[in-house]
Amino acid sequence: MRKVRTINQDDYILSLTQFIERIEFLDFSDSNSTYLFRGQDVKGNLLPSIARNDPKNDTTNQEKEQLNHLKLIGSTFLEGNSDSNVDLLVLAQHFGLKTRLLDWSSNPLIALWFACSGNEEGDAYVYALNSDAFLDKDIYSKDPFRLGKTSVLQPRLNNERIIAQHGWFTLHRYANSNSRFVALEKNTKIKKSITELTISQKSKEDILKSLDRYGINSRTLFPDLEGLCKYLNWKGTNR
Template sequence: MDIVHVKSWNEFVALTSECDGWAFRGLPDAGWDLMSALSRYLHSFVPDRASWRQREERALRIFRRKAHVYLADANVLVDDIRCLALMQHHGAPTRMIDFTKSPFVAAFFALNNTNCSAAVFALDTPTLWSAAPRHDVTLRREAIDPRVRGNFERHFAVNSKDIIWVGEPEEMDRRLVAQSGTFVVPGVLDKPLDEIITQYERGTPLLRKFVLPASVRAEAMLSLYRMNITHATLFPDLDGLARSIGYELEITWPGHRSERG
């Protein structure tokens, strides 16, 4: 993994413009590993790694058994990736890792609620589209596609293959569309993404980590605000609007003694 320490917002904009077609993920603490919420939860609270597979299966089973009462169309629960995306959308820890096709959306999630050095990870998805892990060259993206019935159980739920898949459900929800979102699905839960990705590399690193110091936050957040990248636009519902009010507290308009919106 390449690590780049960015000195200014303009430098970040210039560097990420070179990552055409890549996928990005922002983290508010540059010291955090690039892992799924499920991996973090299990690492923190379930030391018995041998049980992780069964625990994930149970979580999926419970969600499917109960979620239908809240859904107009319960068919979404049949498709593994759509079901996982729904779980992720509503706050459940899953093995899916949220990425976005926009470096600016990733920067927003990295910088919005932090006062320390943050990070934006950039993943070379164009190369990964046709790559395969060294340990088994038959496991290309189309061969392991978890949208195909049976593939999630065969390649991911077993929790034993150093593989990743990048993509979206066949039907995307409003948040995923608003965020230009995509998902990375790892084949193992006990390793960070940068360790798994080495199985696909043939010399050139496929992952870059842009470290953003706290000093760039003010300029970056104002620039993102002017791009209309806020909680209100990334989460197009009342929750998103409410969360967007936090940054409004930081905005001041010179010459206006009373702010009326």
């Protein structure tokens, strides 16, 4: 596996230009290498939403029951997306159901937007994952609740948000050997393939304005009326 070069964690990112320079510092010498990016307003804890409150809780039966309810009660909304539980997890994730999926993007600028637009005070973080060794190309033929390891999932492009956000996912397993979901930054096989970039608190709003000039905003990332209204609220606040 090609090793990611380290970046000084004390070197805070203060602008969009500086962020792009840091991304280019990653080892892209292998043109076939696929990097994924995740932005968030808290440090680490790279766990899916279903596991963040209590990683020791085995939620497998709860998740299965929720998907069954989704098929029964929400069948009019599924529109052919219920071919597999993997497809259902992807769809449910984008509409707020807590799942064992963690969102990533193949576009680093989109990850930067999510990092800077969060509600938490303080610095923000973008994580870069060299994903090649963890991509499971046969994942749609498998039971997502019986995976032998946490894997990278490339979703089908059948959802407007996935397309707009260049979405990918990590699909996390409950590790029976450890009796917990293991955060990616603590996963012995994955953590060496992750790079953390720190975005200075004082620069987040200026970075959002820079991203907007290049078409990265809530209107383009959430291509619906809700996304547009959030964008108009933000523009009104920042006039």
